[in-house]
Amino acid sequence: MILVIDIGNTNIVFGIFKDDQFQLEFRIDTSQQKQASDYQMILRSFMLENNLKASQFKKIILSSVVPRLTPIIQETCEHLFGLKVIRPSAENYTYLPLKIKNPRQIGTDLVANALAAWQATQNTSIVIDFGTALTFTVLDASGEIKGVNIAPGLKTAMKALSGNTAQLPEIPLEFPKSVIGTDTVTAIQSGLMIGYTGLVKHMISEIKNELNQSCKVIATGGLSSILENLHSEFDQVDKHLTLKGLFYMSKYIEK
Structure with a gap:
């Protein structure tokens, strides 16, 4: 094992x-x-x-x-x-079937995501990781990581909002019934849940426009299932993508 x-x-x-x-x-x-x-x-x-x-x-x-x-x-x-x-480190990334422009400036978790996505699709892909940070890792069909976009994750944004404002509590990450918040809880839920839905959709659209080609969109991370209205945007949701990428790394990287 x-x-x-x-x-x-x-x-x-x-x-x-x-x-x-x-x-x-x-x-x-x-x-x-x-x-x-x-x-x-x-x-x-x-x-x-x-x-x-x-x-x-x-x-x-x-x-x-x-x-x-x-x-x-x-x-x-x-x-x-x-x-x-x-x-895994910049020194042994050369064993991977990936091309990494700035190996010392990318987290090993993002490299693992890219490797797992490439192993699964062998295609141009966008990997969206819904974690502490919300990250978009873009790689082409040859396995070259083109770049990464990073925004605060949902829970990070929630903690920043409640931690820096005396009267705003932490609330459940659930979709409100209305886009327009009618109280403190639904106001925060709308701003975060619907706001992040728009953020992710727009980022996917802009990346695809710049790539000017079809690509696969894979979602991962513990919060990947929360924004259920985004699932039509994804070709695949795999909560274990990072772990799978690390498993593949273990096969490529020498001890």
Whole structure:
């Protein structure tokens, strides 16, 4: 089995692959207060609950956008599994079937998204990741990453709004019945949910216009299912796209 780990700003996601197939996902809140021993205890409990043994794992690959946590999770895994952790970086992207213009300026999670999309479509694609940040990664049919667009994610925008205004609360990320908000809750819901729908639609349209060709649109990320009125814009919704991309990386990148 192969263990893939994606350390994000909101969650740390662990994915397990067996015989080239995704098997299981485990996610915990990202916390910079925990130590390696804490994470080791959490992982041990998860493995016990799912009848997994450390000896079953043959490879571990780790992507992180939280530098302080990277060595902690790496130490946890190397101690628990007795395996050297593979870390994707600009130095080993050359092993991937992708062309990356600025390898030191793109997150490994976005490279993983691009790789999984290219493996799935072999076509020009837009990968939209609904995470802490809302990202649009564009790649062509040859596997060249053309560029990335980044906006605050839905929850990030919500926290910024409620955290910086004394009288605005955090509210459920749900569509209101009316576009015009009639109270504080529906006003925020309309601004965020309908506003972000427009943002995503317009970004897709502008990217397609600039590419001047047909392309696939793939959505991923924990919040990819919330904006259900956008699903007609997507050719595919895959919440595990980043994990799959890291799995493919583990096959290309040398130890």
